[in-house]
Each structure stands twice: as C-alpha cells, then as structure tokens.
Amino acid sequence: MLGRSVKAAAAALVAAGALAGCSGGSPKAGTAAVVGDDRITVTALSQTVRDWREQFKDDPLANRMRAGSINPADGMGSESGESDLRDALTLLVNFRVAEKMARTQGVAVPEGQTDQAVDLLNEKGGAGSITLASGLPRDRTRELARFIATQRLVMQRLGADGNPQSLQTAAAGKRWNELFRSTADGMHIEVNPRYGTFDPVKGNVGPVLYRLSTPESGIGRT
Template sequence: MHRRRRPALLLTAAIAAAAPLLTACGGDAHPGAAAVVGDQRITVSQLENRVDEVRAAQRAAVPDDTQYQQVVARTGTLTRDTLHGMVLDQVLHRAAQDAGVTVTRKETQAMRAGLQEQAGGAKQLETAWLQQYGVAPARLDENLRLQLEAQKLAESLGTDTSRPEFWQALSKASAKLDVDLNPRYGTWDVQKSSRVNAETPWVREITAAGSQKTA
C-alpha cells in the first residue's frame, strides 16, 4: 500500500477485522498458513472463509448470474486483497497498542450511527461498504472499529492516516511482528506495510466463485 491520501474514514479499501487466529507452532510457517503475523497464523481456511463471506454477500445483493459474474470479474484480486487487510489489521492493532490507543464499543456504535444517517439507513451502509470496500455486512462493526483505531493512532502521533509519520508507526509494528506471507500470496513490504505480488506468473488463484485466473 502506497502512502497516498485516503478517504477520511477508510484506512484501506480492503481493511477488515482479522479472523480468529491460531497460535503458530514450530518453525514451519507455511503449511496450512496464508500468513504468520508475530506468534499467530492466518490459515488458508480462515482466509477462504473470509472471502466466501464477501462472495455470499455479493451474490445475495446481485442475484442475476451475468451481473454477479461481472462483480466477480471486477473483484478478481479479492483473495489477496482480503489477506492484505487481515494482516494489516494485526499490524495496525499492534501499532495502536504500542501507542496506548484503544477504541470502545460505544465509539464504534456512534460512528456507525453517523454513517448510517449519511447513507440513508443500515442496509444502504452495508451495501456501500460491500460494494466499495469488500467488507461483508457481518464484518462492518469490526471494520469501523479498526477505522477508529487508525484515526486515534494518527491523532496520538499528531498527524493523520495519509502522512508518513502514521505509516512509519505501522512499519515499526510490521518489523516487530515479522510478518511472513505464504509465497503464493506474495511478500510483505515492511516499509510500506503492504503486500507485494511475488514474481511467480505460474501461480494460479481459485476464487470463491469457482473461477480460475492467473495470479
């Protein structure tokens, strides 16, 4: 992820709260793991489940087969984007912990209420987050909590989420967590706190919709 200006309420279009993680064991990081973040693993099955949630929500929102396939085509990098978001969530949370930043449920609820009013209702907000940011409705509250965490972290640093100082804090957290991605999903750039595609054009990704494409 590059250090360019982002919408005020969004750290990243793919950010979503991390799924429950399994404790890593032994020195073999990748069998069954999409990524290892600190002493925790994001398993391939957890990643696939997260992608399935988005695809199911997209399917429910777009019942027409042709239109749904167009949605899938437009979001063909969903698996990698989702993993990026799951890892970045952990990095952000570590940076926030280091800075003594916390977010309460009341703050998250207040943010959601304000956004729902702007969007015209709860359903409209869920649809907007799904279409624009790939966040399934069931993950919306978790996502908003992370947006608040990012904002409060930036405030504690005397900056905002578009500035280098904020991303430097994430870079430090990335280094502490020693993020390690399964090579099929690329590598993690510590300086930018971002996933980078590996130079492996032979790798193929199967989407949750069952379509296959070159990575």
C-alpha cells in the same frame, strides 16, 4: 479521517498503513499468514472470501463504490480470484498491525468509539455496503469500524485536529504511516507465497511474481 467520502473510506483502508516485515520462509501448511502470535488460516481466509463474493454480487451500492475506488487494472473477479484473496488478506493483516500499534502508543479503543465509527459508516452509505466495497463480508463490519476508530484515535494523539485539510492532520497522517511501518517491522509477519508477496511501497500483499523458465529450471514462481 472519518470525514472522508464513502469512496475514500473504502479505498483508504489498504493504503492507510504500509505493511512491512519478514516475508522470508514459508508458513506452516494450512496457514495464509502469520501476524505476531496470530495465525490466519487458509480455511478462514477462503471462507471469508466466499462469503464476501456471495454478498457482494447482490449489493449494487458496494459494487459502485468498489468500482470507483480500485484500479481497473487490478482485475476485479480475476480468473483465479487471487486479487480477492489478496485484498482480504491485506486488510486482515492491517487490522492486527493497527491493534498492536495502538497498544504500543498507549491508545485505548473503547467499544463506544467503534459504535460511532459504525454509525458514521451507516451515514455515509451503509456500513455493510462499505465493508463489502473494501473486500470483506458484512460480518467483518465491526473489525473495519474498529480499524477506522483506531486510526482516528491514534492520529488525534499524534496531533490531528479533525480537519483533513490541515497541516496538523497531514503531519499526523505521515507519522501514522511511519509508526505503522515500524510496528509491522517489529512483528513476525509471514504471508503464504501462494497469495503473493509484500509490496513495501504500496503496503499490501502484491501479486505472485512469475519468471520465465530456462530449459533446465522449468516455469516457476520467483
């Protein structure tokens, strides 16, 4: 997967594995998401997105890459900034699921493999810019690189041969998605409803769904 273009490297992150899990109930106040025993706070998520916005606006390459890898209908920089929060939260949850998946598969991810992933991202246009294009600030670059290294090593274990066009790599990619879903299913995952809901098809934190009210119920979220 590391041989993909810079555009694909940024775009594939959200789609790399399908998130699943329990979306029922509401996390405790101040919690953006709970992933297993790990808690992502609203404060941490908000600061992450603030840092990203400040850095992203000053990085023309990241802007070009992101513009080429997202659906324009998603509305970059939407009025409320909710899409930015969802993008970042989806990745932060994906990182944690991938870590659990690697442990379950008995795959170690040495720091040297993360270093190699950072080097390759630098060769593909700049690790910092690619991190920004994915929706996270530069200080999350090693987390992004570790995710890529984890995917590469797990897929090798599943039979990928390094050729993105081969049947072996395609089969390993399909198996990766299946294992990612089953790993998430086995974890306790909750997302604060203010940020949206799980989309089991797209595998990300989807937009908050609103419904038209009746005179008795008032306008509210589903």
